Amino acid sequence: MHIPDGFIDLPTSAAFAAISAAGVAISIRGAKSSLDEKTAPLAGLTATFIFAVQMLNFPVAAGTSGHLLGAGLAAVLIGPYAATLAITIVLILQALLFADGGLSALGLSIFNMSLVAVWFGYGIFLLVKKFAPKKKISITIAAAIAAFLSVPAAAAGFVLQYAIGANATFSVSAVFTAMIGTHILIGVGEALITFFAVGAVLASRSDLVYGYKNESSKLEIRAN
Amino acid sequence: MKQKTFLISGFIASLFLAGVVSFYASSHPDGLEKVAGDIGFIETAKDHSNSDGILADYGVKGVDNQRLSTGAAGVIGVLATGAISTAVFALIRRKSGEKK
DSSP states (O other): OOOOTTSBOHHHHHHHHHHHHHHHHHHHHHHHHHOOTTTHHHHHHHHHHHHHHHTOOEEEETTEEEOOOOHHHHHHHHOHHHHHHHHHHHHHHHHHHHOOSOSTTHHHHIIIIIIIHHHHHHHHHHHHHHHSOSSHHHHHHHHHHHHHHHHHHHHHHHHHHHHHHBSSOSOHHHHHHHHHHHHHHHHHHHHHHHHHHHHHHHHHHGGGOHHHHHHHHHHHHHHO | OOHHHHHHHHHHHHHHHHHTGGGGSOOSOBHHHHHHHHHSGGGGOOOOTTTTSTTGGGSOTTOOOHHHHHHHHHHHHHHHHHHHHHHHHHHHSOOTTOOO
């Protein structure tokens, strides 16, 4: 969902760049308190893993592919603030090094993937976790559901930008229907990858997982 | 699992995915590109300002072997993302002794 230059006009792109910059600034402050010397390296690894898996486009429908966005995965593993930063780093490197995603559109892409997808996904994760049984597997399933819904949420972010400042005149409702439909399919792949990745980290180092830690912190205090 | 073992395993997995598995990725347009093509606003896309860059489109310029070119670009991307993100998060994180 990396937006090329030209789809959205420059004033709209600049406005979203300003919103994204504010979101990133807030996330730097938030990540400072959520990351410590043990979880900061996991945040780096999460960004690295997301970069790698974003190269792996999987087929979703006739002539269409999708790849991991990583918002739900990152939000659950390292918390939403650090997740915003991790995906922003990936997007900046992809645009600068690999010509993937236009430079003038970077603020638009960061808004959709680092802010909308991460925070919407994290909200869904908390909601599902609240009603699910207090088990490790619930964390994995909640992460997968969050990941699934985060992809059409990011797509809706693009539709909003298209509605405000498209350089084309095709109807917004047609773009909405096509974007949401396609990205629900991509969301299924997103959910599967997130399920296995979160499951693997929970199985090996559950103490590092942000979305699980808050759950077990009371026990930790007693154990200390 | 020890922290070090865990981090190294994750890093090696990332290198393998970007360096080897990426060659088998689908080359179909992604969701946004497909929708843009179907509806028609793909016409408004401009060429990337770095489209001549040595790593543009996840390939190393001048390397003709597709497998090698994609794989090397992936490895470079993993090393770059790993170095930059690890440095950024190390700078941001709470320092020991600081309050939450």
